[in-house]
Amino acid sequence: MAAPTTFHFFFFFIFLVATTTAKVPANRTFKYVNEGEFGPYITEYDASYRAMPLFGSPFQLAWYNTTPGKFYVGLRMGTTRSESLFRWVWDANRGKPVGEKAMLIFSEDGNLILKEKNGKVVWSTGTANKGVVGIKLLPVGNIVLYDKKGVFVWQSFDHPTDTLMVRQSLTKNGPTKLVSRASPKDNSDGIYSFVLGSNGMNLFVSPVQGMVTVGALPPPPLLYSDDRFTVTQTPSNITFTNEPGFSFNDVPEFYELQLTPDTGGNFIVAQVKYNATLSILRLEISGNLVAYTYYDPVATDAWERTFTYFSDDDGVLPGCALPSKCGDLGVCQESMCVACPTEKGLVGWNATCVPPAPCTIGSGVEYYKVVGVEQFIPKFNVGVRMSLKKCAKKCSGECDCVGFFYWTESSRCWSAPVLGSLTSVSNSSHVAYIKK
Numbered sequence: 001m002a003a004p005t006t007f008h009f010f011f012f013f014i015f016l017v018a019t020t021t022a023k024v025p026a027n028r029t030f031k032y033v034n035e036g037e038f039g040p041y042i043t044e045y046d047a048s049y050r051a052m053p054l055f056g057s058p059f060q061l062a063w064y065n066t067t068p069g070k071f072y073v074g075l076r077m078g079t080t081r082s083e084s085l086f087r088w089v090w091d092a093n094r095g096k097p098v099g100e101k102a103m104l105i106f107s108e109d110g111n112l113i114l115k116e117k118n119g120k121v122v123w124s125t126g127t128a129n130k131g132v133v134g135i136k137l138l139p140v141g142n143i144v145l146y147d148k149k150g151v152f153v154w155q156s157f158d159h160p161t162d163t164l165m166v167r168q169s170l171t172k173n174g175p176t177k178l179v180s181r182a183s184p185k186d187n188s189d190g191i192y193s194f195v196l197g198s199n200g201m202n203l204f205v206s207p208v209q210g211m212v213t214v215g216a217l218p219p220p221p222l223l224y225s226d227d228r229f230t231v232t233q234t235p236s237n238i239t240f241t242n243e244p245g246f247s248f249n250d251v252p253e254f255y256e257l258q259l260t261p262d263t264g265g266n267f268i269v270a271q272v273k274y275n276a277t278l279s280i281l282r283l284e285i286s287g288n289l290v291a292y293t294y295y296d297p298v299a300t301d302a303w304e305r306t307f308t309y310f311s312d313d314d315g316v317l318p319g320c321a322l323p324s325k326c327g328d329l330g331v332c333q334e335s336m337c338v339a340c341p342t343e344k345g346l347v348g349w350n351a352t353c354v355p356p357a358p359c360t361i362g363s364g365v366e367y368y369k370v371v372g373v374e375q376f377i378p379k380f381n382v383g384v385r386m387s388l389k390k391c392a393k394k395c396s397g398e399c400d401c402v403g404f405f406y407w408t409e410s411s412r413c414w415s416a417p418v419l420g421s422l423t424s425v426s427n428s429s430h431v432a433y434i435k436k
């Protein structure tokens, strides 16, 4: 019995030596401290920033903040040469800001750690003693920790926030989605997501995050996109790509931004007249899905918006179909918020137009009607056949129901945890009922 034990121990020992000897050379380790002057350029969200040395043009790692004393380690895209807006395309510590004098440390054990000044660990890649020998910021916008064979032990591409870079993928086993940023000031998770599911890519809104009543399940996310990016064959992954179009004298006539499922086929996102490698696909704070392409040979504004999901000009769906178009509530026509539904009828719209306070429940709840409107809930989500009376009763019993939609011609009912933009239509059998 002794021999095999020794034998195993011997191999275990070899294994230990092999992994512990793969270390980051001292001259590749670093400790960046969040201190000093702020940079001079204009960046997204009006953020202040301090650039760090990790760089792969046009990407650079930086500390940035939109609120004093609340910093994020983010990836900035853009070059100083073009003097265009710098965009924040990735955050390490999303929703978990750090303070002044926080430290980003890449140590000999191969771990990349973000610590507060007092030593509290806020974020890390979790790659200690996993054979990491170096770190690089690839010029595609990917931060990689690699082993001695050059294999990526960790990459920021596997941890997207609200933005996909060209060549970045969403996969069935994760990461499965982009999640919008909460607001310009707050980079924690917002309520919108762009998710890889069994039928491809869909947009969802999770309406009442943070206001769920005790014991109640949050309402399921609601679909607000059509079938533009859906397929019949379940993909394992989808990659954002830039493909040259047909060539004339070896020069491509155009480039095509695509979402490419591994199961074949592709979705055209945009056609661009120049090399669109430096493009991003972004799920914006508003819930709109857009592509921006960066082309820095141009003198002034290097960013071009090359795709917009919700837009009257060239969108997949009209501007009014964006749930947040009119804030919390409003009647929308041709991308304009034209009216605010109230108990007394329609009045002029402004940002003070809001639905009733949440959790108005009980048998005494009353509703007012908005006749001839549509919205994403009845358009893209399955309704239940029932009588108008039952539909109202259902909503009256639900804390997170602020109103409901009822289509008389098919007797279908949808409870609405969110109202947002209502599109006016000529069909008077499509009615919204809003709690008084």
Ligand SMILES: *[C@@H]1O[C@H](CO)[C@@H](O)[C@H](O)[C@H]1NC(C)=O
Binding pocket: 025, 027, 028
């Ligand atoms: C880092 O140190 C190694 C030897 O450990 C040396 O070969 C390499 O050139 C050094 N790199 C830099 C950038 O100084």
Ligand SMILES: *[C@@H]1O[C@H](CO)[C@@H](O)[C@H](O)[C@H]1NC(C)=O
Binding pocket: 169, 171, 236, 237, 239, 262
């Ligand atoms: C996508 O899936 C295919 C097939 O399963 C696989 O070969 C490929 O490596 C995957 N790509 C990514 C980026 O995950």
Ligand SMILES: *[C@@H]1O[C@H](CO)[C@@H](O)[C@H](O)[C@H]1NC(C)=O
Binding pocket: 244, 252, 275, 276, 277
């Ligand atoms: C497009 O630009 C990228 C990055 O600059 C480059 O690697 C690629 O070769 C270019 N593609 C073509 C077809 O010129």
Ligand SMILES: *[C@@H]1O[C@H](CO)[C@@H](O)[C@H](O)[C@H]1NC(C)=O
Binding pocket: 340, 347, 348, 349, 350, 351, 352
């Ligand atoms: C907003 O609209 C309402 C209803 O039309 C009106 O009473 C209110 O004065 C408006 N508020 C502002 C700030 O314009």
Ligand SMILES: *[C@@H]1O[C@H](CO)[C@@H](O)[C@H](O)[C@H]1NC(C)=O
Binding pocket: 409, 426, 427, 428, 429
């Ligand atoms: C309203 O739309 C439904 C289909 O959604 C249709 O069956 C019905 O005839 C329409 N009514 C009018 C008045 O256009």
